[in-house]
Amino acid sequence: xxxxxxxxxxxRIEGHLRIDAEVDNGFISKAWSSxxxxxxxxxILQGRDPRDAWLFTQRICGVCxxxxxxxxxxxxxxxxxxxxxxxxxxxxxxxxxxxALHDHIVHFYALSALDWVDVVSALxxxxxxxxxxxxxxxxxxxxxxxxxxxxxxxxxxxxxxxQLGPFxxxxxxxxxxxxxPEANLMAVSHYLEAxxxxxxxxxxLAIFSGKTPHVQNLSVGGVTxxxxxxxxxxxxxxxxxxxxxLVEEVQGFIKQVYVPDVIAVGALYADWLPYxxxxxxxMAFPDMVLDAxxxxxxxxxxxxxNGDLGTVKPFTSFNDSYLKExxxxxxxxxxxxxxxxxxxxxEETVPKYTNFQDEGKYTWLKxxxxxxxxxxxxxxxxxxIGYAQGHELTRTYVDHVLSQVSxxxxxxxGPGALHSTLGRHAGRAIRAAMLSDLALKHWQLLVDxxxxxxxxIFNKPTFPKGEIQGFGIHEAPRGALSHWIVIQDGxxxxxxxxxxxTWNAGPRDDKDKAGPYEASxxxxxxxxxxxxxxxxxxxHSFDPCIACAVHMLDPEGNEAVKVxxx
Amino acid sequence: xxxxxxxxxxxxxxxxxxxxxxxxxxxxxxxxxxxxVPKLVEAAASDQRPPVIWLxxxxxxxxxxxxxxxxxxxxxxxxxxIISLDYHETVMAAAGHQAEEVLQETINKYQGKFICVVEGxxxxxxxxxxxxxAGRTAMDILADVAPKSMAVIAxxxxxxxxxxxxxxxxxxxxxxxxxxxxxxxxxNISGCPPxxxxxxxxxxxxxxxxxxxxxxxxxxxxxAYGRKIHDQCExxxxxxxxxxxxxxxxxxxxxxxxxxxxxxKGPGTFANCPAVRxxxxxxxxxxxxxxCIGCTEPQFWDTMTPFYERLPGVDMPWGDGIVTGAxxxxxxxxxxxxxxxxxxxxxxxxxxxIGCGRCNTxxxxxx
Numbered sequence: 048x049x050x051x052x053x054x055x056x057x058x059r060i061e062g063h064l065r066i067d068a069e070v071d072n073g074f075i076s077k078a079w080s081s082x083x084x085x086x087x088x089x090x091i092l093q094g095r096d097p098r099d100a101w102l103f104t105q106r107i108c109g110v111c112x113x114x115x116x117x118x119x120x121x122x123x124x125x126x127x128x129x130x131x132x133x134x135x136x137x138x139x140x141x142x143x144x145x146x147a148l149h150d151h152i153v154h155f156y157a158l159s160a161l162d163w164v165d166v167v168s169a170l171x172x173x174x175x176x177x178x179x180x181x182x183x184x185x186x187x188x189x190x191x192x193x194x195x196x197x198x199x200x201x202x203x204x205x206x207x208x209x210q211l212g213p214f215x216x217x218x219x220x221x222x223x224x225x226x227x228p229e230a231n232l233m234a235v236s237h238y239l240e241a242x243x244x245x246x247x248x249x250x251x252l253a254i255f256s257g258k259t260p261h262v263q264n265l266s267v268g269g270v271t272x273x274x275x276x277x278x279x280x281x282x283x284x285x286x287x288x289x290x291x292x293l294v295e296e297v298q299g300f301i302k303q304v305y306v307p308d309v310i311a312v313g314a315l316y317a318d319w320l321p322y323x324x325x326x327x328x329x330m331a332f333p334d335m336v337l338d339a340x341x342x343x344x345x346x347x348x349x350x351x352x353n354g355d356l357g358t359v360k361p362f363t364s365f366n367d368s369y370l371k372e373x374x375x376x377x378x379x380x381x382x383x384x385x386x387x388x389x390x391x392x393x394e395e396t397v398p399k400y401t402n403f404q405d406e407g408k409y410t411w412l413k414x415x416x417x418x419x420x421x422x423x424x425x426x427x428x429x430x431x432i433g434y435a436q437g438h439e440l441t442r443t444y445v446d447h448v449l450s451q452v453s454x455x456x457x458x459x460x461g462p463g464a465l466h467s468t469l470g471r472h473a474g475r476a477i478r479a480a481m482l483s484d485l486a487l488k489h490w491q492l493l494v495d496x497x498x499x500x501x502x503x504i505f506n507k508p509t510f511p512k513g514e515i516q517g518f519g520i521h522e523a524p525r526g527a528l529s530h531w532i533v534i535q536d537g538x539x540x541x542x543x544x545x546x547x548x549t550w551n552a553g554p555r556d557d558k559d560k561a562g563p564y565e566a567s568x569x570x571x572x573x574x575x576x577x578x579x580x581x582x583x584x585x586x587h588s589f590d591p592c593i594a595c596a597v598h599m600l601d602p603e604g605n606e607a608v609k610v611x612x613x
Numbered sequence: 614x615x616x617x618x619x620x621x622x623x624x625x626x627x628x629x630x631x632x633x634x635x636x637x638x639x640x641x642x643x644x645x646x647x648x649x650v651p652k653l654v655e656a657a658a659s660d661q662r663p664p665v666i667w668l669x670x671x672x673x674x675x676x677x678x679x680x681x682x683x684x685x686x687x688x689x690x691x692x693x694x695i696i697s698l699d700y701h702e703t704v705m706a707a708a709g710h711q712a713e714e715v716l717q718e719t720i721n722k723y724q725g726k727f728i729c730v731v732e733g734x735x736x737x738x739x740x741x742x743x744x745x746x747a748g749r750t751a752m753d754i755l756a757d758v759a760p761k762s763m764a765v766i767a768x769x770x771x772x773x774x775x776x777x778x779x780x781x782x783x784x785x786x787x788x789x790x791x792x793x794x795x796x797x798x799x800x801n802i803s804g805c806p807p808x809x810x811x812x813x814x815x816x817x818x819x820x821x822x823x824x825x826x827x828x829x830x831x832x833x834x835x836x837a838y839g840r841k842i843h844d845q846c847e848x849x850x851x852x853x854x855x856x857x858x859x860x861x862x863x864x865x866x867x868x869x870x871x872x873x874x875x876x877x878k879g880p881g882t883f884a885n886c887p888a889v890r891x892x893x894x895x896x897x898x899x900x901x902x903x904x905c906i907g908c909t910e911p912q913f914w915d916t917m918t919p920f921y922e923r924l925p926g927v928d929m930p931w932g933d934g935i936v937t938g939a940x941x942x943x944x945x946x947x948x949x950x951x952x953x954x955x956x957x958x959x960x961x962x963x964x965x966x967i968g969c970g971r972c973n974t975x976x977x978x979x980x
Contacts, residue, residue: 053709054708057709058706058708060703083745083746086785088777090784091783098920099921102920106805107673108673108674108675109672109675110673112673112675153681161706166706201693210662210664212662212693212699213699215705215706216707217706217711246687246892249892250894252892253891254896257899257900258897259678259892260675261805263898263903263906271903272901273861273862273866273867274867275867278867278868280847281867282901289894502862503862504862
């Protein structure tokens with residue numbers, strides 16, 4: 048007899064998510080993913096100035112701050128056929144890559160490490176052995192005996208105070224926690240250090256953007272970060288070198304701490320490598336743009352079907368027709384009126400809440416599909432698609448990580464192991480390392496361009512009479528993001544966001560095909576249904592962002608209809 | 614700081630000098646005298662860390678993210694040394710019913726003593742079904758928790774004034790905390806997101822004196838929202854002398870001239886951005902070349918848009934003279950005073966007022 052477990056709220060994510068799972072003989076046999084919040088931002092956008100849209104859409108999410116801003120200005124520019132100056136392109140590239148460094152660090156340490164790391168166990172760690180372990184993994188200067196001793200005392204003081212704060216009532220001592228105390232202590236130390244390095248990434252970002260979260264230096268047509276090497280109020284060489292130094296410091300943390308930690312977790316939890324593959328159709332969008340027309344990129348995009356790297360098919364520009372024509376969303380199992388499947392430009396949606404129905408509607412999220420199939424998106428998708436295309440930077444880091452995991456685990460671990468819960472963590476760490484290299488590359492491209500005397504940052508948009516439509520894509524930290532806009536006489540008529548967490552956390556479709564979260568949970572072991580730590584492991588590996596995932600569109604500008612509560 | 618200067622940066626014990634510096638800066642931000650610093654230090658470092666319940670409703674987590682960027686105190690010190698962050702969906706290790714147990718335990722154990730922080734708007738339409746956590750609506754959770762707290766801090770423009778989801782046509786009937794909670798002190802830290810120092814300064818004030826800092830009519834602390842951006846702006850001299858950027862990237866923009874003509878809403882916005890800046894790198898939006906969008910003001914998504922058009926009703930002492938009702942002003946732009954008045958008139962589809970647990974007022978009485 049299957050046992051039903053409900054995790055609500057799923058914590059250490061953005062937004063409000065509920066996961067239901069049926070457990071049969073210690074393994075999950077069926078799962079449901081349900082978004083529990085709806086805000087209606089796309090309804091609010093109708094009738095407004097398209098130049099303002101990015102400031103609104105950025106507020107879809109403060110964790111993915113910057114990503115909806117970028118996709119938004121790009122969709123308006125796509126509709127207008129407006130190119131932006133190369134300085135603006137490089138500044139946008141740096142913004143997205145530096146933001147991703149912060150985001151990936153925070154995700155691994157603050158949002159998901161506690162699924163694998165037992166904080167309380169760190170109290171029984173031997174300091175000398177902890178140093179030995181840490182030094183075998185990395186030459187990070189923070190891995191010192193004094194540091195580990197101080198962290199251990201800190202954890203002890205918190206436990207002694209009886210006020211565990213955010214660490215209260217968690218799954219400490221759970222039988223699925225397998226790290227030795229020394230690895231736990233090292234990880235807690237890095238958890239605290241991560242807080243400092245994510246802040247440095249934001250400092251670099253804020254020099255470009257005025258502040259973070261919610262950068263304020265974009266504009267349809269370019270950026271508003273004035274460049275003038277001869278002015279104290281603008282981006283000048285002092286500011287640019289400050290950015291470079293901060294990015295280099297963050298890069299040090301990523302390469303010497305984050306990547307080695309992920310390798311260690313992968314090797315010490317090698318028994319988890321078979322779990323959590325789920326949907327193995329992958330999709331990523333090309334980004335880190337290298338030309339004004341957006342046809343050349345430093346991060347490759349495309350699709351892979353059925354886990355077969357040989358099926359890889361690239362997306363080659365911001366106007367790629369293979370991409371543009373094959374995206375649809377289905378609402379058969381979502382709290383909206385109807386059961387249609389439509390292209391984003393064609394959607395009309397009215398909310399219709401029915402409570403949680405196992406075999407009916409059960410979420411505010413829609414089910415996006417590509418050529419009719421569910422797709423997994425995110426860093427792993429992007430890494431696999433780069434790997435399959437022979438992208439050199441991707442190959443270098445993937446091969447490094449796999450060989451290190453193999454050595455530590457004492458068994459050969461190949462690319463096939465990446466189709467897993469742990470593979471998503473590996474993909475994210477690999478992507479962070481690549482983006483730290485690319486951020487510095489694009490810093491140099493920007494400086495070289497300024498050195499040639501080009502200070503342009505903005506091309507003024509002008510809106511024609513009549514109807515135009517466009518889409519903007521961005522490979523965000525959580526994966527493939529697209530915004531779709533219809534503009535009538537210079538005013539927004541329709542706006543639709545098809546978001547990474549909707550691709551991953553979305554429900555079943557009209558053909559009963561499960562979304563990636565749901566599929567990835569099936570087959571996961573559950574040691575104790577009262578403490579479903581394993582559910583959190585797999586769900587967190589996607590880096591859920593539910594504020595992003597829940598959205599809707601009503602082209603008639605109707606208010607939400609009266610809903611029926613059962 | 615170089616990577617090798619780790620000894621200082623990695624100390625997880627509270628470095629007393631750094632800590633006092635943080636308290637001194639918080640005191641300065643709140644307009645308190647140096648003499649208050651020892652009291653702040655004592656309050657912030659007392660043995661029993663005050664419990665905090667942090668509720669997330671219709672929000673984007675940007676306000677939590679802004680705290681991740683704070684440096685004095687930084688997030689590690691804040692949650693491990695100064696407060697006890699007992700419930701916070703984004704950072705807590707527990708999940709599901711274990712998380713909800715923590716919530717109930719904290720409420721019961723510390724009734725009247727915990728600080729309730731609210732991030733996000735509260736949907737009131739259709740009985741509030743647009744935001745549910747652990748099976749309860751945001752309205753129900755707020756009604757349960759807020760009256761039992763010592764004080765509520767509404768962080769961000771969503772929790773203070775309804776925020777982006779309350780923008781026209783407000784599809785979910787979103788409102789701010791003050792529209793629902795009566796009888797318990799509610800301090801409004803508006804901004805999208807607010808500067809973390811405005812929040813942290815308020816927490817330290819509350820812990821030190823046991824009462825909220827002085828506020829304006831909208832419930833915002835005077836130490837952070839007492840002055841207009843325009844009156845503190847480093848580009849003000851350019852405004853006074855009639856030197857403007859006419860378009861992003863033009864010669865005036867490259868010279869750091871005033872951004873009023875490209876849409877800056879600084880003349881209608883009260884906040885400390887130019888004074889305290891962001892992320893410890895001396896940055897703020899106007900400083901980098903983009904106009905202020907007025908994000909600390911009620912209903913700014915409706916009253917300050919279109920963002921790239923001029924704010925009407927601003928006297929220009931030089932150049933073309935007074936431009937009240939300038940042609941380029943968008944029709945949606947209203948005066949800020951009108952906006953402030955409008956907020957309370959605008960709310961209220963199906964809302965219920967949440968009474969104060971300690972003053973025995975039923976919700977019917979409040980309505």
